[in-house]
Amino acid sequence: MTQADLGESLGVSRQTINSIEAGRYLPSLPLALRMARLFRVGVHEIFEMEKED
C-alpha cells in the first residue's frame, strides 16, 4: 500500500501520511482511530509515547 493509497482510504493527503510517518505531524485522535480501524489493530500498536512526550 502506497502513502497515496493510505491517504485516500483515510481521507487525507499523501503529504500528511508522509509527515505522520516521518514523525513531523501528530494526527488527531479521530484520524489515529480511523488508521487503527483500517489496519485492524489498536492505536497503541501504531503510535507510542516517546520519553520526551
Next chain:
Amino acid sequence: MPTLAKNGRRGLSAAVLVVGGALVAGAVWIGGEPGVAAVVFGAYLVFAAIAFKWSGGSGDVAAIMRGGSDERQRSIDLRATAAGGTATALFTVAAAIVNIARTGGNPGPYGVICLVFGASYGVALVIFRRRI
C-alpha cells in the same frame, strides 16, 4: 474543465481574487481614474488565472487554496494565518509608535488598527475558550 477539484473548489482562490480585484478597481474608478482601474482589474485577473492553475495541483498549498484541505493542511493554514497576523500586528504597533513620536500623540490610522486587532483578539479568546 471541471471546477470541482478532488477536495474543495478549484476556483475558490481565483474567485476571491476576481471579487477583490473588482472591489479595488471599482474604488479606483470612483476615485476618478478609470484607466488605472482597468489596469488594476487586469492585474487581478492575471493573479486569478495563476491561482486557478496553482489550485489544480496536488500539493499542500493547492489544497489550502481550494479550501478542501485535510487536518494537517488546516493546521498549516492556521499557523500561517497566525504568523501573518502577528507580523501585521507588530508592524502596526511599531508604526503607531513612530506616528505618536512624529505628531506628538496621534497614532493615526495605525491606532485604530491596533484597537481592532486587540478587541478582535479578546473576543476570539472568549469565544474559543468556551468552544474548545
